Amino acid sequence: MNEQEIAVDPDSRYRPQRSAYQAVQAPPGLATRIKARARELPPSKDWVRVWRPVTAALAVALGLIAVSPLLTNKSHPTPGTPPLPSLTALSRSLPTKPATSMPSFSQLKSVSAPSLPARPKPAAAEPQSRDPGLDTEYLFAYLEEKHDENA
């Protein structure tokens, strides 16, 4: 124990008991047993402690390399890389369709509408069936007659 850790007696009332407590010793042979058991332990994986920061640094470096093209806006290609083809060259390389000439206005005027088949006439409406029980013409005639008679 460090000398700085030894405190002033915090409570002298327990001094006898403290002395008895501090007189307790580990049984003889315990240290020998511990040392023997410690030697039997498998070697610690020191390479894990060594390689962990190395792999972490590698991962960071690879990440930076992958992200750097996005961060830096490169207008000029780096030497060694082939130049990008221009848009005109790309458009020329595209397959072209055969050119078709547009018809003139006069030609368009002469175009007549195709003859459409005659529209079928709607079928003649069926005569409304009169209600035989309610003949309004007869009823009005009857009422007029009655009116005249009364007059």
Added chain:
Amino acid sequence: MVDVSSDAELVRRFQHGDLAAFDALVHRFQDRVYRLALVWLYDPQHAQDASQEVFLRAFKGLKGFRFRSAPFTWLYRATRNVCSEINRKRPAEPLEDEPTDPAMSADKQIAGEQAARWVRELVAALPPRQREVVVLRLFEELSVEATASAMGCRPGTVKALLHKAMHKLKEAGHE
């Protein structure tokens, strides 16, 4: 031969592969670790097993020690963890039925067990944190700062816990 190097120096040498430094650490701390284990476990055989386990963990764990605290703090926390694990696994044993250790001489064994029994009985009625403070501060004689470091709390908390513990001990008639 007694190694007079500081605790930190021994750990540093051990980290560089010096097994003799580890042996020196075992010799330096075995009594304290055993005493603490005896108080927490109250069983000499279990205390021996716990001490052995603590130092085996130290053999593996101190290689990555970063010296943010004292080496004893590391050992104390390991002791506390190991004893808690043992206490969780075993059923509660009465104080009177402690087994004897044939490896120890009768006088030392009786004296050690009596001292551990007295300390254990003294702190038995206290909550775990107050128990730790009493053992570390009153019996291991650690400073307030070292106790706080070992327990992972602030020095003010240590003082408050010790004050409460002493009050309870007084109420229980231990003063």
